[in-house]
Amino acid sequence: MGALFADALFLPALVLALAAFAVPRLLARVLPEGVKPLMLNAFLSTVLLFLLATGFFVCLYLWQGLSVADITGPGLATSLVMFGRLGLIAAIIWAPIMILSVAGLPRKWVKETW
Numbered sequence: 001m002g003a004l005f006a007d008a009l010f011l012p013a014l015v016l017a018l019a020a021f022a023v024p025r026l027l028a029r030v031l032p033e034g035v036k037p038l039m040l041n042a043f044l045s046t047v048l049l050f051l052l053a054t055g056f057f058v059c060l061y062l063w064q065g066l067s068v069a070d071i072t073g074p075g076l077a078t079s080l081v082m083f084g085r086l087g088l089i090a091a092i093i094w095a096p097i098m099i100l101s102v103a104g105l106p107r108k109w110v111k112e113t114w
Contacts, residue, residue: 012060013093016053020094023048024101033112042102049094054087 024045031037061071072079106112 012056015056016090016094017097019052020049020097021101023052024098024105028105028108033109038102038105041105042099045098045102049098050087050091053090053094054083057083057086057090
């Protein structure tokens with residue numbers, strides 16, 4: 001299971017895609033309806049998905065057997081930049097799905113109109 005999850009691209013991409021769909025939907029439950037809250041949802045979803053993707057890659061590295069000392073060996077700032085880049089690169093997967101998820105939210109509005 002570890003090799004399928006960490007070495008293959010399918011399952012990590014699937015996890016990121018599911019998170020990209022779910023995060024805006026979950027935020028929509030606590031944010032009011034309207035255009036400005038929709039834009040806030042898009043911004044918060046972007047930040048949260050970047051952080052989730054970055055943390056996801058840290059977990060994958062730990063899953064593959066690296067220790068926290070190995071990860072932070074080159075320096076904490078260097079490691080944060082590296083994992084931050086991986087989180088941004090993963091936006092190729094999660095950003096289009098997040099945008100489509102946010103764009104579909106106004107269909108469910110009851111009080112506001114688009």
